Amino acid sequence: MSAVTNTFENVKAIILSAHKNTTSKEKVNFYSSWAENYDQDVAVLDYRAPSLAADCISAHVSCEHEAAVVLDVACGTGLVARQMKKHGFEHFVGIDGSEAMLEVAKQSELYQDLKQCMLGEEPLPVHWGFYEVVVIVGALSDGQVPVGVVRDLCRATKPGGYICMTTRGNLDNLEYKSSLECELRQMEAEGLWTCAQVTEVKEWERAVSEQEDGYISGVVYLYKKL
Numbered sequence: 001m002s003a004v005t006n007t008f009e010n011v012k013a014i015i016l017s018a019h020k021n022t023t024s025k026e027k028v029n030f031y032s033s034w035a036e037n038y039d040q041d042v043a044v045l046d047y048r049a050p051s052l053a054a055d056c057i058s059a060h061v062s063c064e065h066e067a068a069v070v071l072d073v074a075c076g077t078g079l080v081a082r083q084m085k086k087h088g089f090e091h092f093v094g095i096d097g098s099e100a101m102l103e104v105a106k107q108s109e110l111y112q113d114l115k116q117c118m119l120g121e122e123p124l125p126v127h128w129g130f131y132e133v134v135v136i137v138g139a140l141s142d143g144q145v146p147v148g149v150v151r152d153l154c155r156a157t158k159p160g161g162y163i164c165m166t167t168r169g170n171l172d173n174l175e176y177k178s179s180l181e182c183e184l185r186q187m188e189a190e191g192l193w194t195c196a197q198v199t200e201v202k203e204w205e206r207a208v209s210e211q212e213d214g215y216i217s218g219v220v221y222l223y224k225k226l
């Protein structure tokens with residue numbers, strides 16, 4: 001890891017460079033090239049999604065936190081597990097498409113198991129109906145994980161368990177956000193899960209696009225598997 005903290009302008013340039021990546025594979029390759037500096041660069045953006053998701057999960061999950069098995073999908077370097085550990089969670093299984101992000105997650109020693117998988121292209125390598133908590137943070141957005149994967153997140157969860165998801169409210173992601181919300185409502189109508197909490201956050205992270213200033217908004221969704 002580099003000892004020098006990046007400037008906001010440098011981090012913005014890194015993220016904007018990824019906008020030319022149109023396929024999920026290209027996006028995941030971008031994350032591989034960013035893996036070593038990811039944690040310190042997202043701190044420059046005030047990236048709070050992992051702690052917001054962990055707080056939301058912790059407030060609702062009534063089983064013993066230390067006994068719960070958590071599936072962290074698109075786990076990246078492990079920021080979500082790090083935040084959940086503060087709330088007493090101890091058992092984590094991580095999945096990500098990027099080997100380099102998984103290597104950083106492995107070094108954190110937070111995960112009992114880490115698996116490489118291209119979400120939306122390969123089947124989820126999990127035990128169905130097994131996990132007390134399934135969480136996906138920072139990856140449900142345009143060009144990353146397709147909306148249809150949320151059905152598998154629900155399938156992987158134990159009945160009575162929780163699925164926590166986040167997405168961004170920036171202009172480029174509005175179409176994706178609206179399809180995601182449509183799918184979440186459709187699955188509720190099908191009796192697969194029930195909505196436990198939706199938290200809209202105005203200051204989600206610092207904006208990096210040319211059309212937006214200040215902070216972009218974001219949302220934490222929490223569903224309970226029926």
Ligand SMILES: C[S@@+](CC[C@H](N)C(=O)[O-])C[C@H]1O[C@@H](n2cnc3c(N)ncnc32)[C@H](O)[C@@H]1O
Pocket residue numbers: 024027028031032049050073074075076077078079080095096097098101117118119120136137138139143144145146
């Ligand atoms: C913004 S990072 C979020 C990582 C972590 N959850 C966090 O909040 O710090 C997005 C992660 O999703 C992974 N990712 C994006 N699209 C993916 C896909 N289609 N399949 C598997 N992983 C994907 C990337 O490799 C990256 O590690």
